[in-house]
Amino acid sequence: MNRMSILFLTALAPMAWGTTYLVTTELLPAGHPLLAGLLRSLPAGLIAIAATRTLPRGTWWFKAATLGALNIGAFFPLLFLAAEHLPGGVAAAVAGVQPLIILGLGAMVLRERIRPLTAAAAVAGAGGVALVVLGPAAQLDALGILAALGGVTATAMGMILTKRWGRPEGVGPVAYAGWQLTAGGLLLLPLTLLFEGLPASLDLGAVLGYVWLGTVGGLLAYTLWFRGIQQLPVIAPGLLALLSPVVATVLGTVVAGETFAPLQAIGMAVVLVALIAGQFAAARSRGVGAAVPAPELALTARS
Numbered sequence: 001m002n003r004m005s006i007l008f009l010t011a012l013a014p015m016a017w018g019t020t021y022l023v024t025t026e027l028l029p030a031g032h033p034l035l036a037g038l039l040r041s042l043p044a045g046l047i048a049i050a051a052t053r054t055l056p057r058g059t060w061w062f063k064a065a066t067l068g069a070l071n072i073g074a075f076f077p078l079l080f081l082a083a084e085h086l087p088g089g090v091a092a093a094v095a096g097v098q099p100l101i102i103l104g105l106g107a108m109v110l111r112e113r114i115r116p117l118t119a120a121a122a123v124a125g126a127g128g129v130a131l132v133v134l135g136p137a138a139q140l141d142a143l144g145i146l147a148a149l150g151g152v153t154a155t156a157m158g159m160i161l162t163k164r165w166g167r168p169e170g171v172g173p174v175a176y177a178g179w180q181l182t183a184g185g186l187l188l189l190p191l192t193l194l195f196e197g198l199p200a201s202l203d204l205g206a207v208l209g210y211v212w213l214g215t216v217g218g219l220l221a222y223t224l225w226f227r228g229i230q231q232l233p234v235i236a237p238g239l240l241a242l243l244s245p246v247v248a249t250v251l252g253t254v255v256a257g258e259t260f261a262p263l264q265a266i267g268m269a270v271v272l273v274a275l276i277a278g279q280f281a282a283a284r285s286r287g288v289g290a291a292v293p294a295p296e297l298a299l300t301a302r303s
Contacts, residue, residue: 003232007279010228011240013221018247020217022255027209029199034192037076039210042185044219048178054171056179063165064179070158071222072184077191078151082144095245096129098152099278102238105160110234118235121278124270125242131267132249156238162226163234177223232282239278242271 028036049055056064099122106112167176199206228237246268 003283006228006231007236007240009224010232010237011243013225013228014241014244015247016217016221018244019251020213021248022251023209023212023217026255027205029202029206032196032199033080034077034188034196035198036210036213037072037080038185038188038192040213040218041072041076041181041188044214044222045178045181045183045185048174048219048223049182052172052175052178054175054178057168060168060179063161065183067158067162067165068180068183068185069187070154070161071180073187074154075151075158076184076188078147078154082148082151095148095152096126096242097149098156098241099125099235099238101153101156102159102235105156106163106234109160110164112234115281117281118278121239121274121281122235125239125274125278128267128270128272128274129242129245131270132246132264159229159234159238162229166230167226173223173227174219177219177226180226181218181222236279236282239275239282242275246271 024033024036100119103114103119103122107114167173202210225237228240249264249268
């Protein structure tokens with residue numbers, strides 16, 4: 001599979017995650033964000049494990065638990081805590097700094113060289129996201145900012161370790177995603193029962209929303225995402241993650257009737273330019289990123 005195909009398939013993951021805000025606000029019961037995270041991860045993870053009949057072995061029990069905790073189990077609670085203390089636009093703008101965090105961690109852990117064009121693309125991407133999602137009435141809250149930064153740092157560390165550890169020989173991308181979704185879901189299960197409980201009832205819209213989050217936004221998206229991390233320089237998917245708030249803003253405008261200002265259009269243009277420039281720079285450093293082993297990268301089939 002060529003690089004453009006890998007990039008396209010990996011980009012589908014953050015684009016799918018960009019639908020989460022609309023699905024949550026329009027279909028899901030209010031006051032149960034942790035339940036949404038739980039149902040997005042645990043059922044899909046168990047289905048993937050049952051379908052592939054593949055369990056971790058040896059040190060991969062620890063590695064899968066660590067990756068699941070970082071990518072899912074820690075990220076969702078911090079994400080929802082940030083959402084409670086910050087407007088959605090501010091939280092998304094904070095998430096826009098993730099490529100910068102990935103650049104730093106990639107240099108320290110993976111020894112990936114920081115190219116000036118890549119760094120400039122990461123900075124421009126963060127600024128573009130801020131233009132897309134921030135409004136003049138945006139308010140800041142210290143706890144919310146810390147939670148948002150903690151969430152994106154957790155997923156950035158998860159991406160770095162996913163790249164460093166690769167995937168064990170003989171394990172496909174679906175099983176690999178299933179391990180992490182299950183581990184993250186098991187971490188969310190007691191938190192959900194302790195702090196939220198279950199809604200009194202669910203209508204058809206809520207059921208369809210949870211199914212969407214668990215299938216397209218869960219298993220499918222993470223399968224494509226983890227696979228892309230292993231095949232690309234780590235900054236490449238890091239920049240692709242900027243598509244999530246852009247998609248959320250477009251859907252909010254088209255479906256929910258939210259206003260779309262000229263400044264947001266400028267922000268989207270900046271994000272797209274940053275994505276293209278960043279991918280170009282990442283392609284030049286592919287030889288460095290490819291040093292991390294991933295035994296089944298030749299498979300053509302990664303929420």
